[in-house]
Amino acid sequence: MQINVKGKHLEITEAIDAYVRTKSEKFVRYFDKVQSINCVIEKEPNGFHVEFIVAVEHHEDFIVNQRNADLYAAIDLAVDRESRQLAEHKSRTRDHKHHQ
Numbered sequence: 001m002q003i004n005v006k007g008k009h010l011e012i013t014e015a016i017d018a019y020v021r022t023k024s025e026k027f028v029r030y031f032d033k034v035q036s037i038n039c040v041i042e043k044e045p046n047g048f049h050v051e052f053i054v055a056v057e058h059h060e061d062f063i064v065n066q067r068n069a070d071l072y073a074a075i076d077l078a079v080d081r082e083s084r085q086l087a088e089h090k091s092r093t094r095d096h097k098h099h100q
Helices: 014-024 072-100
Strands: 001-010 034-044 047-056 061-068
Touching: 001 014, 014 034, 014 072, 034 072, 047 072, 061 072
Parallel strands: 001 034
Antiparallel strands: 034 047, 047 061
């Protein structure tokens, strides 16, 4: 599975890259059809904007956006929201299969 971390107006350090990778690897626990994860971190005047774009099989991409003054908090909040989306999607697809 591919994980890409890009920065806008911000250099992605090894520490940031490793943090995003470690956090986003758990998406596969919520939904095993994850194909790729793109994370864009943008430095803004009042903090950071983190966007995750998660490509999965047989569904449009799951996208979350999160802003926070603290970079790591923004990443954590975005990861939490993305995890919830994937978990909900998984339970919907599982329920759908049972009802066919």
